[in-house]
Amino acid sequence: MKLAISCSGTTLDSPFDARFGRAAAFCVVDTDTGAWTAHANPALSATGGAGVQAAQLVARLGAQSVVSGAYGPNAFDTLSAAGIAMLLAAGNEARSAADILALFQAGGLTQAGAPSHNGHHGG
Amino acid sequence: MKQLVILSGKGGTGKTSVTAAFAHLASLGPFADRVVLADADVDAANLELVLKPRILEQQEFRGGQVAEIDQDRCAVCGACESVCRFDAILERDGYYVVDPIACDGCAACVYQCPTGGIAMHEQVVGNFFVSDCRYGPLYHADLFPGQENSGKLVALVKQHARQRALDEHRLLLLVDGPPGIGCPVISAVSGADLALIVTEPTVAGIHDLIRTLETVRHFGVRALVCINKADLYPAGVEAIAAQCRASGIATVGTIPFDLTVADAMVAGEAVTAFRPAAPAAVAIAAVWERMSAALMNFETPINQDV
Amino acid sequence: MRIVVASGKGGTGKTTVATSLALVAAEQDAVCFRDCDVEAPNAALFLHPVLDSHREVGILVPQVDAQTCTYCGTCAEVCQFHAIAVVGGKTLVFPELCHGCGSCTLVCPEQAISERLAVLGVIDSGATAQGIAFAQGVMNVGQPMAVPILRELKNWCPAPPPTARGAQARDIEIRDAPPGASCPVVETLRGADFVLLVTEPTPFGLHDLKQVAAIAHDLGLPAGVVINRDGIGDEAVAAWCAAHDLPILLRIPMQRRIAEAIARGTTLVAAEPQFRPGFRDLLEAIINRVNA
Numbered sequence: 001m002k003l004a005i006s007c008s009g010t011t012l013d014s015p016f017d018a019r020f021g022r023a024a025a026f027c028v029v030d031t032d033t034g035a036w037t038a039h040a041n042p043a044l045s046a047t048g049g050a051g052v053q054a055a056q057l058v059a060r061l062g063a064q065s066v067v068s069g070a071y072g073p074n075a076f077d078t079l080s081a082a083g084i085a086m087l088l089a090a091g092n093e094a095r096s097a098a099d100i101l102a103l104f105q106a107g108g109l110t111q112a113g114a115p116s117h118n119g120h121h122g123g
Numbered sequence: 124m125k126q127l128v129i130l131s132g133k134g135g136t137g138k139t140s141v142t143a144a145f146a147h148l149a150s151l152g153p154f155a156d157r158v159v160l161a162d163a164d165v166d167a168a169n170l171e172l173v174l175k176p177r178i179l180e181q182q183e184f185r186g187g188q189v190a191e192i193d194q195d196r197c198a199v200c201g202a203c204e205s206v207c208r209f210d211a212i213l214e215r216d217g218y219y220v221v222d223p224i225a226c227d228g229c230a231a232c233v234y235q236c237p238t239g240g241i242a243m244h245e246q247v248v249g250n251f252f253v254s255d256c257r258y259g260p261l262y263h264a265d266l267f268p269g270q271e272n273s274g275k276l277v278a279l280v281k282q283h284a285r286q287r288a289l290d291e292h293r294l295l296l297l298v299d300g301p302p303g304i305g306c307p308v309i310s311a312v313s314g315a316d317l318a319l320i321v322t323e324p325t326v327a328g329i330h331d332l333i334r335t336l337e338t339v340r341h342f343g344v345r346a347l348v349c350i351n352k353a354d355l356y357p358a359g360v361e362a363i364a365a366q367c368r369a370s371g372i373a374t375v376g377t378i379p380f381d382l383t384v385a386d387a388m389v390a391g392e393a394v395t396a397f398r399p400a401a402p403a404a405v406a407i408a409a410v411w412e413r414m415s416a417a418l419m420n421f422e423t424p425i426n427q428d429v
Numbered sequence: 430m431r432i433v434v435a436s437g438k439g440g441t442g443k444t445t446v447a448t449s450l451a452l453v454a455a456e457q458d459a460v461c462f463r464d465c466d467v468e469a470p471n472a473a474l475f476l477h478p479v480l481d482s483h484r485e486v487g488i489l490v491p492q493v494d495a496q497t498c499t500y501c502g503t504c505a506e507v508c509q510f511h512a513i514a515v516v517g518g519k520t521l522v523f524p525e526l527c528h529g530c531g532s533c534t535l536v537c538p539e540q541a542i543s544e545r546l547a548v549l550g551v552i553d554s555g556a557t558a559q560g561i562a563f564a565q566g567v568m569n570v571g572q573p574m575a576v577p578i579l580r581e582l583k584n585w586c587p588a589p590p591p592t593a594r595g596a597q598a599r600d601i602e603i604r605d606a607p608p609g610a611s612c613p614v615v616e617t618l619r620g621a622d623f624v625l626l627v628t629e630p631t632p633f634g635l636h637d638l639k640q641v642a643a644i645a646h647d648l649g650l651p652a653g654v655v656i657n658r659d660g661i662g663d664e665a666v667a668a669w670c671a672a673h674d675l676p677i678l679l680r681i682p683m684q685r686r687i688a689e690a691i692a693r694g695t696t697l698v699a700a701e702p703q704f705r706p707g708f709r710d711l712l713e714a715i716i717n718r719v720n721a
Contacts, residue, residue: 022282047187047275049511049526056505059516074523082516117343133469134608135440139633166609167438167640169633188509208530224615224647229530230509243509268640269647272611274573302439302608303468306573326694327444327471334469334570341571355685356692380688385661388631 001031003104004063005097006054010038012098016089018069021050027097028061031105037061051075051119058084067100067109070116086112124288125418126296128163128315130339132331134302136323137351139164140384140394141407142299143173146258147393148411149295153419157294160256161284162263163311164301165249165276175391176254176261184264184276186248187228190221196240203232203241224269249276253283260287274310277301281311295418304338312339316421318346319375319414324359325352332363336370346372347417349410353377375417376410378403431602431621432715433465435645437637439608441629442657442681445691447605448475449698450625453708454603455559457595461587462557464565465617466607467550467578475696478563480555486566486581488529488574489544493520497541504533504542529577550578552585560592575613583620599716610640618644622719624652625678625711631662635669642675651718653678655711676718679711 006023007014017023021043029036039061043053051071055078058066065085079086087109089100103109129145131138142160149158162170190211192203197219204212204219211225212232221232223246233241249266262284264276281298288296300311300318312318318339322332332348339346348367353360360377367374381403387394395404434447447462454460464472473480491504491513502515512526513533524547534542549572554564566582568575606617618624624645628634638654645652653676656666660683670677681687681697681704690700698705 043511045185046511047273049523052511052514052521052523052526056511056514056516074526077521077523078514078516081514081519081521131439133440133471135438166611167633167637169438169636172632172636206531206535225619227528227530228509229528229532230507231530231532231535234507234532234536266611268610268643269615270611272609304570305468305568305575309571309573323692325692326474327469327691330471330474331469337570352688352692355689359692380685382661382683385629385631385658388633389663391632 002063004058004066006068007097016095020068021054055079072119073115076115125316128298130300132335136321139169143393144395144407147396150258158259159288160261161298163277165264165266170299174256176256178254180253182251183247184249185245188243189223189226193240196238202235274306277310312344320348323352324356348374350377352380375413378406433604433621434625435606436627437641448696454601458599458601459591459593461562461602463604467566467568470565476557478555478557480553482554485548487547487549488577490524490527490547491542494541562587562591579616627655629658630666635666655679657681658683
């Protein structure tokens with residue numbers, strides 16, 4: 001299964017980025033084989049609609065699930081329409097994308113049933 | 124780390140003067156050396172006029188894009204002009220040209236041009252600064268006149284300020300907000316723990332306060348109100364107090380009309396530093412005490428009345 | 430004759446000046462007043478128009494016919510604002526991100542997209558007791574875009590037209606601009622004949638005055654200055670205006686009585702009639718400069 005993780009760098013050791021729309025990059029991991037690729041997030045510098053654009057990237061990369069810190073309403077709608085499960089890594093402490101992957105495999109992530117907030121409106 | 128944003132709704136109620144005073148007072152008490160400052164009014168960035176920062180870093184900020192017609196490829200067919208909904212394409216002396224000020228950046232013309240003769244170019248629309256001032260690090264920006272204030276530059280300022288505050292384990296991010304209720308304000312309150320709305324007891328101030336309260340409620344930000352220039356219209360103070368009671372918002376004090384604020388501005392100082400015994404300075408210090416307590420005891424509801 | 434009253438800094442007295450100028454002009458001329466501060470319109474609180482017309486305004490946003498759509502994704506590709514997305518066999522539209530440009534509607538190869546009005550705000554209009562035709566734009570709370578409302582407000586035609594009293598009445602339009610120097614201010618200035626810049630003689634007033642003066646200059650519009658709250662602050666504003674050929678057309682002194690009158694919702698010329706001649710001179714000075 002392909003899992004996308006929002007992060008601020010381009011390796012699995014880079015820090016997990018709790019922001020979805022404006023994460024610097026996404027690491028996409030094949031959870032069965034451990035193979036992974038990293039992709040820069042074009043929405044990072046978008047004037048608006050970052051959530052929509054990031055969600056489209058994740059869908060295009062073929063991920064079945066994604067992990068981030070929060071999902072705004074537009075990201076939520078786009079990911080839902082694409083049938084991608086939205087997982088949440090709670091807490092503020094610094095962790096790497098690899099740590100998040102380990103959490104996932106241990107069953108320590110919850111699924112978002114609704115948008116996490118009202119949206120950042122270009123922010 | 125708590126984020127406090129100062130708003131107003133109506134312009135000119137005293138946001139920046141109050142923010143500067145808070146920056147000064149915060150440098151004295153439990154928040155000393157634990158504050159990061161941000162000026163989110165990128166359209167009319169005035170906080171730096173009082174804080175007199177030393178600019179350490181400057182970056183160009185690129186905002187929306189603007190269309191440009193390549194005259195060598197242009198077939199002068201007018202398709203671009205007919206699809207533009209922003210009156211941004213003009214016919215001049217038999218040529219078609221784009222008015223960069225009117226251009227919305229939608230690129231509809233690009234896709235309708237039969238010769239591929241139109242391209243979009245990103246614009247430098249302002250500057251972003253990281254500075255240092257006597258009360259702490261200051262993050263600010265300057266949008267060039269006539270540009271779209273979409274909230275993106277505001278977001279950039281806040282994002283950097285917030286990151287700095289988190290990295291250095293600071294206690295408070297103090298943000299001077301923009302007037303109005305549109306995109307820049309929404310961007311400024313995004314992620315705030317608390318908003319202080321500085322209002323004035325004038326019919327215009329009250330009218331705009333109501334719209335600002337709706338805006339902060341719409342975006343789920345906790346708000347408090349203080350009334351500046353309070354002695355100008357006592358009936359107005361009453362009206363505001365009633366409006367706040369009806370909305371379940373606490374008021375944290377009043378500040379009298381005091382020309383010392385203008386003198387302090389000219390001197391380039393916070394009014395509380397310029398003349399601590401002045402009526403406005405004394406009142407702002409009292410409001411700060413309550414704000415300080417509210418920020419320290421965040422979970423406790425505030426029941427202060429005017 | 431279209432006069433925009435702008436400032437840069439908020440709270441310098443745009444509405445104070447605009448409303449008094451309108452009342453004085455209405456003594457002789459046919460006056461139309463447009464309150465262009467759609468985020469926080471205040472002029473009605475002073476001019477008390479009877480607002481009998483109410484119209485929703487907005488932009489045209491796409492709606493996709495799911496039967497005709499082939500999910501080719503061209504619409505999402507051309508949208509510069511990510512307001513339309515094609516994922517999982519569905520097309521999603523995000524109206525709050527949409528700029529109403531119509532590009533997606535034009536490019537759809539199946540012509541599966543039609544447009545509907547997404548309401549951004551309202552335009553209220555009517556007339557005042559003095560026969561001034563009045564309109565204001567009011568942006569809906571939580572909605573980000575002011576400029577589309579402003580465009581509609583500028584296109585609004587007063588009906589019936591404003592009352593003209595004098596024998597040689599002129600058509601005077603006064604636009605009360607929003608604060609700041611960004612897009613909505615530019616839109617308010619576009620198409621005007623003169624920009625009247627209201628400032629206060631303080632560092633904040635000067636800093637923000639420079640911004641709007643720059644826009645007026647870029648748009649090729651003649652401009653003049655009103656110094657409000659004259660007496661506070663310093664002389665830097667006056668010096669800057671002199672150095673940049675910006676005439677100071679009126680000075681309103683800092684008087685607590687004036688501040689209290691404005692606080693109550695009374696216009697300057699109603700509370701302090703001795704200012705009427707000054708505003709008449711201001712109006713003539715503006716008209717002379719435009720006609721020169």
